[in-house]
Amino acid sequence: MAKQNYHVILFPFPAHGHITPHLALQARLHQYHPNLTITLVSTPRNIASIRSSLPPTSPLQLHSLPFCPADYGLLSDSESTEDLPSGQFGTFLFALESVCPAFDHFITETSKQSSVCIISDMLLGWTLDVAHKHHAFHSSFMGTSAFGGAVFLSVMMNLPHNHSDSDPLTLPEYPGVLVPRSQLAAHILTASQTDPSTVLTQKLLSTLYKTDALLVNTTEYLDPIGICMLKKTHNLPVIPIGPLVGSSYSSIPTSERESNIFEWLDLHPGASVLYISFGSQDSIQKSQMMELALGLEASGRPFIWVIRPPLGYNAKDEFKDEWLPDGFEKRMKEENRGFFVHGWAPQIAILSHKSIGAFLSHCGWNSVLESLNSGVPIIGWPLQAEQPFNVTLLVDLGVCVEVARGKLETSEVKKGKVADTIEVVMGDNEKGQDMREKANKISEMMKETWKGESCSSAKGLAELLKLIKRVTNN
Structure with a gap:
């Protein structure tokens, strides 16, 4: 007899940008389907961090999987991408598979009591084998846009790209999409099936074509072409369930440092401040940082910059003045033109502040959704993975x-273009006004997707639950 209670297991990839939408997903699942049991699994340090951030009344259960990164030549505390030295991502992917036996055991025990549904990150494809072993429902979660994810998948699954000099590249699945080589990172342009890391990545991504359903953190309104592309190439349900933005986050400052941020923002008129961040773990070259700073100064616009050491330096080291133009940070502070955040910033709260007029972003999909949810237009500086394709969509x-x-x-950054682009987006001109109006319209549409059970994303969750019941009852 089929079990009537359902236990949803969430397994995000260990990175801040992957964990955040999984937490938002569990909040929505509990909102619309409060009888579900939901457990998030991860490695010990990640579980401890998540536990400390949850409200005491959270119904989310947490389960820790033993993980020994030092066994793979990683630092003993390397349990998330934020803790990885440069160049060790491939090793981290290999190491993560070591938690599979513990995950298998957890699913074995859970399956004795409930019908199990595994929702795992797109980079944890080996969870599909565990699901099949236990006849459990499995869904892969794409934290990218549908368009960005579809193009990135095609790029990665059709390697190598160094067999010709053609530019732009054409994609077999999507002949109408042209990909300039400048949109691809060097390691992708040179990757081949002889590289173990590439082989593993392709193996993990291939499960996106074999899962029971593909969940995408997007909406039909934002991303109709991308959703159609995924439906064309994946012979399985593609369900948009976005925007999954950290709606449970409070905008009330929780520390003196955060209070200082908002006190500074309060001093500036509406839509006058540029917010700058390259995500929770990435940075740019020192020379690029110099040009960006010079462009900011030339623009004359106030800005708040979440800044970390440039590439090639330890991201956790103290920031050095020599990485910016002489006297730049001191000068910007004295003129009340710039506020520098060294470390983590409450991004959602910052973007929702009335003084923010634009976001200079790496265009990771979480940042994009957070910006558009607040009606803030974007200045795009994509760095890797699907980010350039997100920019194409935007x-x-x-x-x-x-x-x-x-x-x-070799990526060209010029202070003049920085200043000119800031003026286009934030200035009193037709282009900037049009961008602001469109961003505000998208913000309104994004908020509508979660207003009641009849709205699009709530319907997506209902479709997911029907699929779970159908698969687990067979």
């Missing part, structure tokens, strides 16, 4: 202008 939507591309030394 430019087509009319809410983004690309200022630079990539983090290689």
Whole structure:
């Protein structure tokens, strides 16, 4: 007899940008389906961090899987991408598979009591084998846009790309999509099936074509072409369940440092401040940082910059003045033109502040959704993975202008273009006004997707539950 209670197991990839939407997903699942039991699994340090951030009344259960990164030549505390030295991502992917036996045991025990549904990150494809072993429902979660994810998948599954000099590249699955080589990181351009890391990545991503359903953190309104692309190439349900933005986050400052941020923002008029961040773990070259700073000064616009050491330096080291133009940080502070955040910043709260007028972003999909949810247009500087393809989508939507591309030394960044682009997006001109209007319209549409059970994303969750019941009852 089929079990009537359902236990949803969430397994995000160990990175801040992957964990955040999984937490938002569990909040929505509990909101619309409160009888579900939901457990998030991860490694010990990640579980401890998540536990400390949850409210005492959270119904989310947490389960820790033993993990020994030192066994793979990693630092003993390397349990998330934020803790990885440069160049060790491939090793981290290999190491993560070591938690599979513990995950298998957890699913074995859970299956004795409930019908299990595994929702795992797109980079944890080996969870599909565990699901099949236990006849459990399995869904892969794409934290990217549908368009960005579809193009990135095609790029990665059709290696190598160094067999010709053609530029742009054409994709077998999507002949209408042209990919300039400048949108691809160097390691992708040179990757081949002889590289163990590439082989593993392709193996993990291939499960996106074999899972029971593909969940995508997007909406039909934002991303119709991308959703159609995924449906064309994946013979399985593709369910948009976004925007999954950290709606449970409070905008009330929780520390003196955060209070200082908002006190500074309160001093500036509405839509006058540029917010700058390259995500929770990435940075740019020192020379690029110099040009960006010079462009900011030339623009005359106030800005708040979440800044970390440039590439090639330890991200946790103290920031050095020599990485910026002489006297730049001191000068910007004295003129009340710049506020520098060294470390973590409450991004959602900052973007929702009335003084923010634009976001200079790496265009990771979480940052994009957080920006558009607040009606803030974007200045795009994509760095890696699917980010350049997100920019393509955003430019087509009319809410983004690309200022630079990539983090290689050869990626051109000029202070004049930085200043000019800031003026286009934030200035009193037709283009800037149009971008702001479109961003505000998208913000309204994004909020509508979660207003009641009849709205699109709530329907997506209902479709997911029907699939779970159908698969687990067979």
